[in-house]
Amino acid sequence: MKHIELEQQGAVGRSPPRKDGADKVTGRARYLDDLNFPGQLWGRTVRSHVAHGRIREIVWDAAFDWTDVVRVTAADIPGENVVHLIEDDQPMLAADVVRHREEPIALLACADREKLEEALAHVRVEIEELEPVLDPLRSTVVFKSYRIEQAPQGLAQAFADARVIEGTYRVGHQEQMYIEPQAVAAIPREDGGITIYGSMQCPFYVHRALQRLLRLDDSQVAVIQVVTGGGFGGKEDYPSVISGHAALLARKARRPVKMIYKREEDVAATTKRHPAVMKYRTAVEADGTLVALEAEIVMDGGAYVTLSPVVASRGVLHAGGAYRWRHARIDCRVVQTHTPPNGAFRGFGVPQTMFAIESHMERVAVALGIDPLELRRKNALQIGDELPTGQKLTSSVSAREVLDVVAARSDYARKRKEYGRSVGEKRRGIGISLAFHGAGFTGTGEVKLKPRAGVELTDRGARVLSVSTDIGQGTITVFSQMAADALGLALDDVEVAENDTSKMPDSGPTVASRTTMVVGGTITRAAAAMARILQGYVAQVHDVPAAEVSCAGGIFSARGRALAPFAAIAKRYLQERGSLRIIENYRHPPEIRFDDATYRGDAYPCYGWAATAVEVEVDLDTYEISLLDVSTATDVGRAIHPVLAEGQVEGGTVQALGYALLEEHVWDQRGRLLNTRMQNYVIPTALDVPRMHTTLLENPYPSGPYGAKGLGELPMDGPAPAVVGAVLHATGKLIPEIPLSPDRVMRAVLS
Amino acid sequence: MKLTVNGVPRSFEAPPLKRLLDVLREDLGLTGTKEGCGEGECGACSVLIDGELVNSCLVAVCQADGCSVLTVEGVARNGDLAPVQKCFLDRGGAQCGICTPGMIVAAHRFLECGLPATNENVREAIAGNLCRCTGYAKIVEAIQLAAGQRS
Ligand code: FES
Ligand code: FES
Numbered sequence: 001m002k003h004i005e006l007e008q009q010g011a012v013g014r015s016p017p018r019k020d021g022a023d024k025v026t027g028r029a030r031y032l033d034d035l036n037f038p039g040q041l042w043g044r045t046v047r048s049h050v051a052h053g054r055i056r057e058i059v060w061d062a063a064f065d066w067t068d069v070v071r072v073t074a075a076d077i078p079g080e081n082v083v084h085l086i087e088d089d090q091p092m093l094a095a096d097v098v099r100h101r102e103e104p105i106a107l108l109a110c111a112d113r114e115k116l117e118e119a120l121a122h123v124r125v126e127i128e129e130l131e132p133v134l135d136p137l138r139s140t141v142v143f144k145s146y147r148i149e150q151a152p153q154g155l156a157q158a159f160a161d162a163r164v165i166e167g168t169y170r171v172g173h174q175e176q177m178y179i180e181p182q183a184v185a186a187i188p189r190e191d192g193g194i195t196i197y198g199s200m201q202c203p204f205y206v207h208r209a210l211q212r213l214l215r216l217d218d219s220q221v222a223v224i225q226v227v228t229g230g231g232f233g234g235k236e237d238y239p240s241v242i243s244g245h246a247a248l249l250a251r252k253a254r255r256p257v258k259m260i261y262k263r264e265e266d267v268a269a270t271t272k273r274h275p276a277v278m279k280y281r282t283a284v285e286a287d288g289t290l291v292a293l294e295a296e297i298v299m300d301g302g303a304y305v306t307l308s309p310v311v312a313s314r315g316v317l318h319a320g321g322a323y324r325w326r327h328a329r330i331d332c333r334v335v336q337t338h339t340p341p342n343g344a345f346r347g348f349g350v351p352q353t354m355f356a357i358e359s360h361m362e363r364v365a366v367a368l369g370i371d372p373l374e375l376r377r378k379n380a381l382q383i384g385d386e387l388p389t390g391q392k393l394t395s396s397v398s399a400r401e402v403l404d405v406v407a408a409r410s411d412y413a414r415k416r417k418e419y420g421r422s423v424g425e426k427r428r429g430i431g432i433s434l435a436f437h438g439a440g441f442t443g444t445g446e447v448k449l450k451p452r453a454g455v456e457l458t459d460r461g462a463r464v465l466s467v468s469t470d471i472g473q474g475t476i477t478v479f480s481q482m483a484a485d486a487l488g489l490a491l492d493d494v495e496v497a498e499n500d501t502s503k504m505p506d507s508g509p510t511v512a513s514r515t516t517m518v519v520g521g522t523i524t525r526a527a528a529a530m531a532r533i534l535q536g537y538v539a540q541v542h543d544v545p546a547a548e549v550s551c552a553g554g555i556f557s558a559r560g561r562a563l564a565p566f567a568a569i570a571k572r573y574l575q576e577r578g579s580l581r582i583i584e585n586y587r588h589p590p591e592i593r594f595d596d597a598t599y600r601g602d603a604y605p606c607y608g609w610a611a612t613a614v615e616v617e618v619d620l621d622t623y624e625i626s627l628l629d630v631s632t633a634t635d636v637g638r639a640i641h642p643v644l645a646e647g648q649v650e651g652g653t654v655q656a657l658g659y660a661l662l663e664e665h666v667w668d669q670r671g672r673l674l675n676t677r678m679q680n681y682v683i684p685t686a687l688d689v690p691r692m693h694t695t696l697l698e699n700p701y702p703s704g705p706y707g708a709k710g711l712g713e714l715p716m717d718g719p720a721p722a723v724v725g726a727v728l729h730a731t732g733k734l735i736p737e738i739p740l741s742p743d744r745v746m747r748a749v750l751s
Numbered sequence: 752m753k754l755t756v757n758g759v760p761r762s763f764e765a766p767p768l769k770r771l772l773d774v775l776r777e778d779l780g781l782t783g784t785k786e787g788c789g790e791g792e793c794g795a796c797s798v799l800i801d802g803e804l805v806n807s808c809l810v811a812v813c814q815a816d817g818c819s820v821l822t823v824e825g826v827a828r829n830g831d832l833a834p835v836q837k838c839f840l841d842r843g844g845a846q847c848g849i850c851t852p853g854m855i856v857a858a859h860r861f862l863e864c865g866l867p868a869t870n871e872n873v874r875e876a877i878a879g880n881l882c883r884c885t886g887y888a889k890i891v892e893a894i895q896l897a898a899g900q901r902s
Pocket of ligand 2: 179229230844845846847848850851881882884885
């Protein structure tokens with residue numbers, strides 16, 4: 001393993017300014033709200049005011065002038081009234097039963113925004129209220145359940161022989177709170193089709209949803225992602241809903257319709273992180289060796305299935321933490337409640353289960369009187385160990401290394417000793433956590449999806465072709481770096497094509513920490529194939545052996561002699577042969593095998609590893625927690641762009657610190673969300689978080705492009721339990737539920 | 752109504768209670784200033800009015816009549832990136848970029864005021880600007896780098 005060092009050659013491993021950066025720092029970047037369409041109307045949504053009920057009637061105020069307002073209900077849907085995803089249970093517009101507050105029932109559009117707001121106040125929906133189920137533990141509707149077992153015959157004996165330690169851990173909803181709300185525009189076309197521009201992660205999700213909703217064929221839909229102001233999972237599946245709505249309005253109005261949610265509407269109506277209740281029971285030897293694990297995890301899916309089965313799957317696959325267990329039985333179910341559907345949010349089930357296992361490790365450490373860092377080091381996964389699915393780890397495992405780096409960086413040993421003796425009103429503590437995160441889709445996901453991506457030749461270099469979106473994480477820059485190096489081009493001579501489903505190959509959704517590793521790898525292979533073709537062409541033109549032709553810095557050469565600039569060759573090639581476009585299929589490592597039926601095997605081709613140390617001060621007067629220091633160490637395989645990679649770590653870490661300390665949704669007894677504003681759902685400001693010490697480690701994944709593995713979600717997994725550990729160190733109390741609000745801290749300290 | 756926007760005098764008709772944010776974006780075509788919440792919480796709409804940092808979503812245009820307004824479009828000079836913008840590029844201070852215009856304006860204001868660019872001072876200066884992507888670390892670094900270059 002080596003630490004980041006700058007490469008002398010090529011773009012990979014360097015940190016050039018992001019390609020879309022100049023537009024972003026000058027205000028030139030055009031987000032959806034900055035685009036206007038001739039003749040456009042604005043769209044709004046009529047929503048349910050109850051959590052569960054039967055729609056009686058939509059009452060349009062007869063005294064109101066509706067002439068210039070377009071109205072849409074479920075009856076206007078030409079195709080199927082579904083939001084296409086895993087199951088077909090969610091209607092695009094509720095027609096008979098509503099299953100959560102703010103569920104869309106009807107749509108309005110008008111050119112005049114003020115009149116549109118007025119119109120909204122003149123629609124009333126009469127709903128016969130039914131009893132809502134709000135407690136997931138009481139829900140009888142199970143969307144999906146999983147069981148993972150490792151050597152279960154030995155479980156009973158293990159629990160009989162070793163010390164048994166139990167605990168229950170709870171997490172609530174978390175809001176993605178991207179700063180740009182959901183936003184799309186729908187433009188009707190003469191062929192009866194529709195074009196969507198929008199802020200989104202997954203253009204093909206929207207493409208397929210619109211085909212079914214409007215009964216259109218593939219060529220009648222085009223979905224184009226515009227510059228997107230953050231997503232974090234919140235723009236994975238929800239854009240299908242708002243795009244469907246805008247499209248229905250646009251189709252009826254025969255005019256473009258722009259829909260941008262207001263902040264309160266966005267928070268109240270769109271998806272959030274799944275709450276979870278997680279019961280852990282472990283058998284542990286006196287020396288700290290973990291022996292057996294039994295866990296029962298219940299996740300709250302909200303009203304419709306959406307992505308819940310995959311969120312729960314990823315959660316359960318990580319539920320044992322980055323540790324070795326001889327025996328395990330992990331059960332998980334995700335159930336229905338009458339709240340808005342919970343969906344994707346960075347980490348996708350793992351922040352929940354990682355919170356449980358890592359908080360539980362703190363409990364074990366206390367019970368056995370072992371330092372929590374030592375307990376983790378002792379049991380941390382290493383090459384040759386097996387996960388509860390039976391997956392044997394064969395490469396790129398860095399659990400111990402990240403712990404050691406973070407322990408040194410945070411001065412853990414000294415602070416652990418010193419703070420342990422603190423007295424008085426302000427108590428300090430330091431906590432540490434270990435996390436891992438599988439990169440790419442779970443199990444056979446990538447194989448079934450068959451993602452495709454590629455490159456095409458331009459007259460100065462190359463253009464990358466995919467639908468993988470840049471939502472801030474830097475996809476455009478990272479893809480360009482990878483293609484530039486494979487082709488021997490300068491970074492400036494590689495561009496990334498506009499993300500348009502009618503023109504680009506389907507590289508799959510931008511989720512699951514798969515973009516750099518899976519799609520980037522495919523692009524790198526396509527670029528290498530193009531390089532070989534061009535080498536052959538140069539060989540022919542210059543009459544040299546193809547094997548001796550290479551390209552570096554945009555110049556083709558052979559035997560140390562420069563032959564021609566890339567651009568000259570490209571122009572000539574295009575003139576002679578028309579075009580050069582190479583699309584590759586993702587190649588799954590054949591040795592990676594998973595059985596979806598039994599949940600045995602290699603759930604992910606590789607894992608990223610991260611450790612976090614958090615130092616806190618707890619004020620025993622106010623019960624407020626301040627963060628003094630945060631250190632992270634993260635194994636990314638290979639940092640294609642170290643500054644962007646650090647940005648992923650730091651941004652994810654602060655989202656996780658918000659999860660740990662500040663972010664909490666409050667619901668009333670009838671399923672209404674009470675804090676729908678940024679004022680009362682508080683995310684961290686610059687003053688809430690301290691300076692961070694970020695260390696990247698590079699333990700390459702042999703099948704990843706340049707050794708890279710997935711990174712985006714991992715930083716979200718570990719910080720929350722590290723805060724719990726630090727507060728435990730400071731106060732002697734293990735608080736098994738986040739956020740650690742002053743109220744919760746007070747109750748724990750006084751108990 | 753009259754405003755001096757990024758050094759250029761502009762006059763226009765607008766309802767007096769129209770939000771300054773909307774006047775900038777719709778009437779004056781300056782879409783660099785963003786709306787993240789419309790309630791004074793996120794700072795994406797930050798501009799300077801006579802040198803003071805304000806949320807333009809909370810300002811009725813009549814309150815700014817006759818004032819001088821600086822938006823993100825006015826930070827770059829003669830088409831060249833201002834040093835603070837270059838520092839944001841070098842240090843990765845922009846990810847999705849939706850908070851960036853407001854951050855740049857807040858950073859510009861901080862650099863003009865001449866306070867020492869300590870970690871605390873910089874964080875205080877951008878405390879009204881929410882960023883969900885970066886965790887602020889690289890933004891703080893970028894502003895400190897820009898401050899270092901000035902002195
Ligand atoms: S839009 Fe003005 S503060 Fe958020
Ligand atoms: S860069 Fe996305 S909100 Fe700041």
